[in-house]
Amino acid sequence: MFTAYLVEDDQKIREELSVLLERHAYRVRAPEQFEDVVSGILEAAPDVVLLDLNLPTVDGLVVCRELRKASEVPLIVVTSRDNDLDELMSMNLGADDFVTKPYSPQILLARIASVLKRCDKGRVSHRYSYQGIELEPATSMVSYGGKSVELTKNEMRILRMLLEHAEKVVLREDLQHELWQSDEFVDDNTLTVNVNRLRATLASIGVSGFLHTKRGMGYLLQEVHAVPS
Amino acid sequence: MSFTTYLRDKIALCLGLLAALALCALILHAFSVPIAAIVVVCSLGLIVFVAMLTWSYLMRRRFFKSLAQTLVCNCESTYVTELLERPGFAEGQLVYDALARATKLMNDRIASYQQVSEEYQEYVETWIHEIKTPISAARLVLANNEDERSRALERELERIESFVEQALYYARSATLEKDYAIRKVSLDTVIKGVVRKQSRSFIEQAITPHFEGLELSVYTDAKWLDFIIGQIVTNAIKYHAKDPAGGRIVSFSAELKEADFETQRVVLLIQDNGIGIPAIDVERVFEKGFTGQNGRKYSKSTGIGLYLCKKLCNKMLLPLSLASEAGRGTTVAIEFPLSKMHFLSS
Numbered sequence: 001m002f003t004a005y006l007v008e009d010d011q012k013i014r015e016e017l018s019v020l021l022e023r024h025a026y027r028v029r030a031p032e033q034f035e036d037v038v039s040g041i042l043e044a045a046p047d048v049v050l051l052d053l054n055l056p057t058v059d060g061l062v063v064c065r066e067l068r069k070a071s072e073v074p075l076i077v078v079t080s081r082d083n084d085l086d087e088l089m090s091m092n093l094g095a096d097d098f099v100t101k102p103y104s105p106q107i108l109l110a111r112i113a114s115v116l117k118r119c120d121k122g123r124v125s126h127r128y129s130y131q132g133i134e135l136e137p138a139t140s141m142v143s144y145g146g147k148s149v150e151l152t153k154n155e156m157r158i159l160r161m162l163l164e165h166a167e168k169v170v171l172r173e174d175l176q177h178e179l180w181q182s183d184e185f186v187d188d189n190t191l192t193v194n195v196n197r198l199r200a201t202l203a204s205i206g207v208s209g210f211l212h213t214k215r216g217m218g219y220l221l222q223e224v225h226a227v228p229s
Numbered sequence: 230m231s232f233t234t235y236l237r238d239k240i241a242l243c244l245g246l247l248a249a250l251a252l253c254a255l256i257l258h259a260f261s262v263p264i265a266a267i268v269v270v271c272s273l274g275l276i277v278f279v280a281m282l283t284w285s286y287l288m289r290r291r292f293f294k295s296l297a298q299t300l301v302c303n304c305e306s307t308y309v310t311e312l313l314e315r316p317g318f319a320e321g322q323l324v325y326d327a328l329a330r331a332t333k334l335m336n337d338r339i340a341s342y343q344q345v346s347e348e349y350q351e352y353v354e355t356w357i358h359e360i361k362t363p364i365s366a367a368r369l370v371l372a373n374n375e376d377e378r379s380r381a382l383e384r385e386l387e388r389i390e391s392f393v394e395q396a397l398y399y400a401r402s403a404t405l406e407k408d409y410a411i412r413k414v415s416l417d418t419v420i421k422g423v424v425r426k427q428s429r430s431f432i433e434q435a436i437t438p439h440f441e442g443l444e445l446s447v448y449t450d451a452k453w454l455d456f457i458i459g460q461i462v463t464n465a466i467k468y469h470a471k472d473p474a475g476g477r478i479v480s481f482s483a484e485l486k487e488a489d490f491e492t493q494r495v496v497l498l499i500q501d502n503g504i505g506i507p508a509i510d511v512e513r514v515f516e517k518g519f520t521g522q523n524g525r526k527y528s529k530s531t532g533i534g535l536y537l538c539k540k541l542c543n544k545m546l547l548p549l550s551l552a553s554e555a556g557r558g559t560t561v562a563i564e565f566p567l568s569k570m571h572f573l574s575s
Contacts, residue, residue, distance in 0.1 A: 010362050016369035023373065080361035082452070084410060102364040102390055104426070105372035173380070173432045180428040183421050187437040187476070 002116065005046035006030035007037055007063065008078070009056050017050075020105055026112075034058060038066045046073060048112055051095075053079040053086060061089050068094035074119045076111060078103070106181040128163035131223050133207055135159055147205040154184055155198040162211070162221040171218040195219060230293050235286045246278055285318070292316040307332045307339065346403070353400040360393055384429045391427075391463050398456055398537050409450040409545065416497060417443040419451060420481050423458045430466050431479075439480035445495050447565035453541050457549075458499070460534040461561050465501040467530075468523055468559070473502040486564075495565040506553040514551055515539040 004026045008014045011032075018028040029044045031037065034055045041049055049067070053060030060077065067075065077090040080101040087098045096115045099108060128135040134143045140156040141148050151159065161178050162170055172191060179186050179194075186194065199211050209224035236243070250271045257267045292313075299312045310329040316322060367386055371379040417440075424431065424438050431438065447454075465479045480500045487493055506514065510521035517536040524530035535551070542549035542563065553559040 010366060012366040013362065013369060016366060016373055019373045020369055080358045080365075082358075101361040102368055102386075105369055107425070171380075174375070176432050177428055180432070181425055183425070185421075185424065185438050185440075188435065 001025060001027055002047040003027040003029060003044065004112065005041055005044050005049045007034070007041075007049065007051045007055065007060075009034060009052060009054070020109070021112075024109055037063050038070065041067060041073065042070055048074045048076065048116055050076050050078050050112075053077060053081055053090070061086075061093060064090060064093040064095055074115045076115055078108070104181070106178070110181070128160055130163050130166040130221065131210075133163070133202075133210070135163055142202070142205070142207075144202075144205050144207045149201055149205050151198070151201060153182070154179060154186070154194045155201060157182060157184075158194060158198055159202075162219060165221075167220070167222050169214050169218050169220050173218075175218065230290055232286060235289065239282065243282075246274075250274055288316070288318055289321065292318075292321050307335050350400050350403060353396065357393055357397045357400070364390060364393070380429065384433060387427055387429055391459060394456060394459065395531075395533060395537065398453075398541065399533060402537060402540050409453055411448050411450060411545065413446050414449050414451045414454060415443075415446050416481075416483050416495075419454050420458060423455060423462055426459065427462055427466065430463075434466055434469050434477060436466060436469060436477040436479055439478055439482075441480065441482035443481060443483055445483045445485060447495050447497075448567065449545055449547065449565060453545065457538045457541055457563070460538050461499050464534060465499065465503060465559065468503045468505075468527060469501070470503050470556075470558070473558075475502070478502050491568055493567045495567060497563045497565065498560055499563075500558060500560045502558040505555040505557050505559055506551075507555045511551065511553050515549075 002025075004021050006014055006017060006021075006028060008017065008030065014030050014032075018030055021028050029046060031040050034057050037055070037058065051060055051063060055063070060079070064075065064077065067073070075095045076097045076099060077086075077095040078099045078101065079086060082100040090098050096119070097111050099111055128137070132144055135141075135156070136143075137156060137160055140151045140153065142151055142156075142159060143149075157179055158175055161175055172188065175195075176186060176188070176191055179191070195211070195213075202208070202211065210221055212220040212222065214220055253274070254267050254271055257270065258264075295313060296309070299309050300306050310325065310332055313325065315325050364386060368383070371383050371386070420440070420443055430436075462479065469477050478501065481497070482500070483495055483497045485493070486496050504523065504527070507522050510519075510523070513519045513521065514535050515538075516532070518532040519536075520530045520532045524532065539549055546566070548562075548564040550562050551559065552562070
């Protein structure tokens with residue numbers, strides 16, 4: 001499990017981002033005082049730092065520079081100041097990525113994951129499981145009852161989404177939206193094809209009766225005997 | 230001011246003098262002064278007068294000539310008195326002083342309005358950066374609480390963001406010089422970013438994006454291009470047709486035109502099969518505040534989006550054009566010249 005350190009002065013964003021990150025299996029540390037951000041980070045020794053440039057007492061760029069003197073921790077600058085100069089300065093001072101507000105939460109998660117991966121920390125990624133179905137997103141491998149098979153990128157994303165919301169209906173438009181965020185601009189028909197292919201792939205390792213179609217809505221991942229008739 | 234104009238202006242003075250000389254000659258004659266002496270006196274008087282007249286003409290000519298010159302060659306004519314010497318003759322001094330007072334008043338006013346508008350612009354920019362924080366927070370809240378309502382709100386947020394961005398670029402368009410940088414930009418990155426940002430609206434309206442030839446790179450400012458394409462895509466989504474053959478589509482295609490080095494350019498077409506724009510409105514879509522029939526009939530529009538697109542494109546020297554056929558769809562074309570000479574020569 002990775003620890004993310006959140007340096008963000010807006011309370012609402014801090015809270016909600018913490019919830020979001022925790023839901024995606026990060027441990028979150030978020031200080032509410034910004035007098036001594038750098039030593040706070042060093043003490044917490046997180047795996048990744050999210051830093052807002054607009055802080056009440058200290059300039060984010062200064063934090064950036066001070067932090068780099070003492071640590072090589074992956075650092076993502078998140079800011080609403082979207083000028084080139086800030087971006088350039090951040091990168092020069094050693095930030096690993098630069099994300100401007102308002103960001104889409106999915107994009108932010110993807111950026112964090114890719115920075116972690118780049119910094120060679122992403123190898124032990126989060127696994128998803130439900131009733132014996134195990135998905136390892138980093139390798140796109142799904143296993144069940146001792147057998148495993150590799151999924152295509154889209155199949156992996158769909159299954160991950162279904163596992164995240166196991167036993168709840170996942171709407172078609174949400175699946176589509178999720179795929180679009182990774183530049184897979186599938187239309188309605190292609191989504192159906194992808195889901196059917198996923199169903200076939202899962203059947204090849206003995207997973208059957210799990211993936212249910214909810215006509216006009218979306219899909220449901222649930223063990224068959226648990227479905228109320 | 231030519232000498233004849235000057236003479237015409239001084240005609241009363243000249244006639245008066247001639248009359249005075251004639252009167253003088255008559256009086257002298259009455260005192261039986263010899264004719265020769267009268268001629269000498271009158272000629273001397275005339276010579277002195279002509280000399281005085283010429284001298285005063287030359288003085289005035291110098292002043293008015295330099296005044297005219299400064300007004301012609303200097304577009305900042307409100308600073309005209311700063312560039313002129315105060316003349317040595319009375320009317321000139323009056324003109325000069327009046328001009329100096331008027332221009333000073335004018336310059337003070339201009340400066341104060343400039344300050345007001347700069348302050349306002351700064352305020353708008355700060356406000357826009359401030360508003361991004363609550364928008365981000367709202368997005369996170371929605372991401373953490375997914376349901377039917379959150380999806381609807383997410384779409385509304387997409388719209389709010391698009392309006393906020395429009396306001397930012399509108400505020401900046403007054404002083405566009407300061408913040409753009411022409412760089413090599415990948416069309417693929419920018420366009421897919423825009424589609425991702427508006428994905429909820431695309432999916433809700435069941436519009437499929439098509440991409441073709443986007444591996445090409447162009448020279449432009451990435452953020453500006455992102456904004457421009459964002460506005461065009463917003464329009465394409467907003468004015469979708471009900472049931473077009475082959476489904477609702479927005480296609481992005483780029484093509485390299487003309488191999489000749491000087492005129493080589495990438496043409497980006499953004500095409501939709503929406504309701505299109507009536508022929509009488511097509512000409513005017515880039516006008517500020519123009520909404521046309523679609524704006525009145527379908528949904529309220531501000532008439533600012535395309536106007537800003539045009540303005541930004543003009544600034545970056547990118548030809549932007551729009552073609553449309555009512556009922557068939559709309560095509561927006563942006564041309565990106567590749568030769569660096571294009572930017573140098575303009």
